[in-house]
Structure formats: structure tokens, C-alpha cells
Amino acid sequence: MDHMTALIEQNARFGDLLHAADPSTEVPTCPGWTLKQLFRHVGRGDRWSAQIISDRVDGGLDPREVRDGKPPADTEGALAWLHGGPAVLRDALAATGASTDVWTFLGPRPAEWWVRRRLHEATVHRADAAFALGQPYDLAPDLAADGIEEWIDTVAASRPTLDPGVTVHLHTTDVPGEWMIHGEEGRTVWEPGHGKGTLAVRGRAEDLFLALVNRREEGLEIFGDENLWASWRERARF
Structure with missing residues (x-):
């Protein structure tokens, strides 16, 4: 890009x-x-x-x-x-x-x-x-997916946001995009790819991006503990 x-x-x-x-x-x-x-x-x-x-x-x-x-x-x-x-x-x-x-x-x-x-x-x-x-907002899927990855990388580099042993799997449905974010002792790490997580969230890239940056949450499928989804985004806020 x-x-x-x-x-x-x-x-x-x-x-x-x-x-x-x-x-x-x-x-x-x-x-x-x-x-x-x-x-x-x-x-x-x-x-x-x-x-x-x-x-x-x-x-x-x-x-x-x-x-x-x-x-x-x-x-x-x-x-x-x-x-x-x-x-x-x-x-x-x-x-x-x-x-x-x-x-x-x-x-x-x-x-x-x-x-x-x-x-x-x-x-x-x-x-x-x-x-x-009160105006409409749209973001091209490839740009939203890039924003998701940039957000993941920035947050992971800044501080621990997941407890050790906790894994979040994110998956975009309109463009290729999957990420695994892992909590480890004293840090958070991530890599692109598919796997089983403690929590999995999937949806259109725009919807997933806006939810991660705490702007809007709609159109997402959440598999696992919804409280973890909310608390992780709050801990990762910047």
C-alpha cells in the first residue's frame, strides 16, 4: 500500500x-x-x-x-x-x-x-x-485492514494489554486478514495468521477497525468472553 x-x-x-x-x-x-x-x-x-x-x-x-x-x-x-x-x-x-x-x-x-x-x-x-x-463514514476494506494491523502493532509495542496465556484472534470477512494476538509475561506479541484463541472476533474490516479504536461497534461476531473483548480494547486504548 x-x-x-x-x-x-x-x-x-x-x-x-x-x-x-x-x-x-x-x-x-x-x-x-x-x-x-x-x-x-x-x-x-x-x-x-x-x-x-x-x-x-x-x-x-x-x-x-x-x-x-x-x-x-x-x-x-x-x-x-x-x-x-x-x-x-x-x-x-x-x-x-x-x-x-x-x-x-x-x-x-x-x-x-x-x-x-x-x-x-x-x-x-x-x-x-x-x-x-451526523455524516456517513466509509473506509476502503484494504485501508481498514491496514489500519487494524497498524493498531495491533502499535499497541503490542507499547505495553502489555493481555494477560499471559490469553489469545485474541481477529478475522476480516470482506478482505483477507487474520491476526493472532498473544498475552505473554510482561508483553503482548502478535503475528498474522489463523489459530484458536481465547476470544475470536470477525467482521468487515471497517467495522473491526472502528471497534478496535473505540469509535463504533456494530456488525461483529464475537466468539468467547465479551467482557474480555471490552476490557482488552480499554486496556489497549491510546
Whole structure:
């Protein structure tokens, strides 16, 4: 998958949603946030990750120190600022090298890791905006499946989220995709593939992705302890 092309497309669709929206609209799936705050978060996030790459930042970057980190006050200027974010990230990647290790909140990763992370920030926050505005949301199955795998990998690398001996099997029904997530002592590990789990959940890629990121839960088949399904997603929230 071309993550940069997908990021540019998701960024554009996010902007289209907010073009004529009331910026003071509350975002229920991001408690305490308005669309104005969500908009700034997405636009600044692309520049934040770009600056981490271009400046070879070590140890994180204060969002207040992001260059051009605030949108202009006028609508058209703000949208141009939003849509410019992926280009800034693309330029930073080209200058630094996609395979160059840089800081991430999970430890050193190749710079291109940030593109995939920013892509799925955009897919999730586009859902936040759509739901806040009562608008329909759709996500291509292959992109949703990529989001599932990116979420699994990010969460597994961040902290233990399953007790030792517990295994979760996820399975998409509209595109190929199966993952096994295992709780081990002090860590969570995963691999693609089929197997028997303590809990199995299957459904369309979009539905499974939105459930994993705690945005919407519908259309899923759950086999096993539903309390485990709920508690695991809460422990994995980020």
C-alpha cells in the first residue's frame, strides 16, 4: 500500500467534512474536544512528525514548538494549511531517507513509520468528524485492514494489554486478514495468521477497525468472553 498517497486522500476527505462545519461542534468520540481542536490536532500532527524526522529530534517534540503549528484564522487559509501537512511530511521523508531511524514514541523506527501512523490518525479522526456531524463514514476494506494491523502493532509495542496465556484472534470477512494476538509475561506479541484463541472476533474490516479504536461497534461476531473483548480494547486504548 502507498501510505503517502492514502494519507493525502484521507487528509482531503477530512478537510471536505470540516469545510462548512461549525468549528465549535463537540466531538463525542473525543470527549472535551470541538471540531476546531480536532482540526488543529490533525494539521499540526503531520508537521509535528515531519519536524521530528527533519530535525532528527531525540526524545520527542513539544507540540508548541512545531513550526507553522497553527492554522490561519480564515477558512480557506486554514484548509490550505491542513492540506499542506502531508506535503511537509513527504518532503521531510525525502530529505532524511525513508529507512533512516528516527525517534517515535515506541522507540527508534524507520522514518517512513510516521507516514503510516499519520495515515491512520487521519482515518480515525475523519470518523470522529463524520460522527460529530451526523455524516456517513466509509473506509476502503484494504485501508481498514491496514489500519487494524497498524493498531495491533502499535499497541503490542507499547505495553502489555493481555494477560499471559490469553489469545485474541481477529478475522476480516470482506478482505483477507487474520491476526493472532498473544498475552505473554510482561508483553503482548502478535503475528498474522489463523489459530484458536481465547476470544475470536470477525467482521468487515471497517467495522473491526472502528471497534478496535473505540469509535463504533456494530456488525461483529464475537466468539468467547465479551467482557474480555471490552476490557482488552480499554486496556489497549491510546
